[in-house]
Amino acid sequence: MMRLTRWLVGLCGVALIMAAAAFLPRLWPDVGMPQVADTHPDTGDAALIERGRYLARAGNCIGCHTGPGGEPYAGGRRIETPFGDLYTTNLTPDAASGLGTWTAADFWRAMHHGRSRDGRLLYPAFPYPDYTQVSRADSDAIYVFLQSLEPVAADTPPHALRFPYNTQLALRIWRGLFFEPGEFRAAPDKSDAWNRGAYLVEGLGHCGACHTARGRLGQTLASADYGGGRIPGLRWTAPALSGASPMSAARAEELKTLLATGVSRRNVTSGPMAEVVFHSLQYLREADIAAMVEYLRQLPPTSPTLDGPAGLRVPPSQAKRLLKQGRALYVDHCESCHGEDGLGEPRRYPALAGNALVTANATSNVIRSVLEGGFGPSTAGNPRPYGMPPYAHQFSAQQTAAVISYIRQAWGNEASAVSPLDINR
């Protein structure tokens, strides 16, 4: 008996060693610094700087790499993650605190391989799992643009990650499991617009960083591509970009207007997406927006349940009371803008009837919108957006749940009632 146990333990040990040996090659090639040739792009080339400025907009570098009240691109914004807080780095060419001593090869190593100049592995909150698709030529252009900025001396606050996530070993394992440097390959059977859209959405746009669900270790789940996801650190959910059926031409036109101006006939961008439009998408050429939409409208369908956790179940008798109360509140507080028919007003107040944000399985966005209100983004196409008042200080949790339950079931909307217990979760 003893011998059998010992034998079994030994067998397990051998199996473990074999498994580790099989995994090691995944870790090993990563150990040394990837050898990267320097292309020596011309940092004085005005056209290249402009190209880089545009591409940096497409990548929304400024959105994360600008601290509150800080200089653009000088970093310092806190990024909340489930593993602790990270602070974004200074991208201006300051020698001591920024990228002043970096070469184009160093920059490419960060964008493509996720390694810093000194070889440190970078945290994937910097979306290099997406940026790895960006071409070397585009990476060089962004580098040249960043080097053209006024240097700003701004040290990055130290990251505040919990053990073991604050170790390079943890990153090495994470990368072994979830990251491989990639390269964008055009699909020959697709149109040029589709391919350009795919390049922008998958690469610089890093749309999947929010719109794809993440696993326990923060990796985006390939099985849930663009099925929507909870945004790490924020109480917002990024809705699914892939639908059950392909997007109609009319909806594609709406989406183009929404991405370019922040507002469309029926919709308004809010929360983190308003920031993306404000800092990034409004600056993109019409053809690039059209290309992104062309790619998005042909995404393969995913299950819509991936857009976030559903709320608590509300018993039918309580739901009935909530709906009655919600209807009265809607008439008093919401109807003057969103209308008796829930259709809102084009380019001013979003329609609530048929609005996927309102009826989403994950209720966090509609709850945030009612509690916090907010403006759509100021853009060239819509410089003076209308805004929604916050109701956090006017409505109790019960009233908030009531009005949301009502709009989720009025005008043909068919979504579950929302429990008052979900409001402040």
Add this chain to the structure above:
Amino acid sequence: MPCRLLALLCLFLASPLAAQPASPVSPPIPDMDNRMAACAGCHGEYGRSQRETYYPSIAGKPAGYLYEQLLNFRAGRRHQTQMQQMLTPLSTDYMREMAAYYAGQTAARHPSDADALDPAAAARGEQLALHGDAALDVPACRDCHGAGLRGGGPYVPGLVGLRREYIEAQLGGWQSGARSALAPDCMATIAQRLSGEDMAAVAGWIAAQPVQPKAAGETEIGPLPMNCGAVR
């Protein structure tokens, strides 16, 4: 004589308030009342806060001051998460227009603030607001905030139309450090020299003043009695 005039003019031009660009003047924006519905939720219709004691009235405050505060909230230099979130996706052009819109509204006294003070407190409040207290080395409110307490320039807020509780809470904030400005921080210095009773008295007296129609040039403020870091 012309020389002295010139010197005076130079002095005026060199003063920090004169160095600021004039309040932005924009043509009226169509439908601004409705565009500002998000602000009205807390600050009241036309910026006259009626229901929410701790949300200040912003009607009639100097446009430059309001614009500066919008920038401060967005940058997190003034701490209010709600304000920061609201302003994050807005252009500075729009923020200027918003400030001009509210500056063009008329402030109003809240009815319940009209006679809430006992005579002794009202007298003390009036003394602090109009004359200051030399013994405490506290200047009069109107020395900086203007004869009509309407504020001026980009950095001096108007006080008329604010609720009593709001003014008192802000004074407390300056005293405790919850609100702060660039050093030398005048309002912090002043608040630290005031007792709780003084703060209540002056807040009550200011809130009780009826709001007069704005006189032309009223928001131009002369040299300040203190050196204030916030008034750059």
